[in-house]
Amino acid sequence: MPEALTPLIDAHTHLDACGARDVDDVRAMLDRAEAAGVLAAVTVADDLDAARWAAEAATWDPRVYAAVALHPTRADALIEFARAELERLATQPRVVAIGETGMDLYWPGKLDGCADPGRQRESFAWHIDLAKRTGKPLMIHNREADAEVLDVLRAEGAPETVIFHCFSSGPQMARACVDAGWVISLSGTVSFKNATDLRAAAALVPPEQLLVETDAPFLTPHPFRGAPNEPYCLPYTVRALAEVVDRPAQLVAEQSSQTARRVYGL
Incomplete structure (x- = not known):
């Protein structure tokens, strides 16, 4: 367990993939997180x-919120029934974002x-429209697809709030996102010593456009x-990020939490 650092908000995690199945599992995970x-x-x-599952889990514990979408690699599943179901789930009050959607050119x-x-482009465009219709942030998965993601956002028109989850690109993409007013969420990869371009990119992001996440x-x-x-591992990432951006870890924690509450409307 890391030394506690608070307040922190995990802007993107997968509690089900972490092994949570029911109310007790979710509460136990959030209890461990709160201790950190x-x-x-x-x-x-x-x-x-x-x-x-995510939409339901968000009703089990007041510390949990949800985001709903089909991952870009699963875009083939975006048939009429899936669209109707996602539209229904997206209107629920504890669903605070549409995601993760976007483009992934690594896996095809x-x-x-x-x-x-x-x-993937068709699915991404549909999710962009859903974010606009619901007024909720768009959470983007972008893997080796900088130019393609930007092209779709230009073609469709970006929603008011855009989050690049688990940002993995370099300084050029970071500047483009910052200039557009989009939000960048950083994960544990920023702590990897060989992530030179990512760490350079992280240093360019102003506090009001920066989130932290585990992607657990x-x-x-x-x-x-x-x-x-x-x-509960999030403090490790925040302390590593604090070194990169040359700000105290406590300040990074406070600023990223303020940004999360504003972006997600928590």
Whole structure:
């Protein structure tokens, strides 16, 4: 357990993938998180079952909120029934974002059943429209697709609030996002010493456009890289980020929490 650092808000996690199944599991995870200073978490869906689960889990504990969407690699599943179900879930008050959606050019050709880029673009455009119709932030997954993501956002018109979750690009993309007024969420990868471009990008993000996340159970921060991740690990990432941006960890915690509450309307 890291030394507590508070207030913190985990802007993007997957409680179901961390092993949570029911009310007791969710409360236990949030109790561990709160002991480390993490006061709230947004649990994020990547398929329709996960979207239903996330929306329900957000009603089990006041520290939990949800985001719903189909992950870009699952864009082939965005059939009429799935669209109707996501539209229904998106209106629920504790669903605070539409995500994660976007573009992923890493997995096509490597992962069986992964949607091709054309289907991903169609799904991304639909989710952009859903974010606009619901007035909720758009949470973007972008993996090796900087130009494509920006192209779709230009073509469709970005919603009022855009979050680039688990930002993994370099300074050029960071500048484009900052200039557009978009929000950048940083995960445990910022603690990896070999993430030179990402750390340079992180230094460019003003506090009012910066979130922190675990993306648990993935991307556990140094020095526990490769081990299972959970929201309670967030202080490790924030302390590493504080070194990168040359601000006290306590200040980064306070500022990122203020940004999360504003962006998500918590």
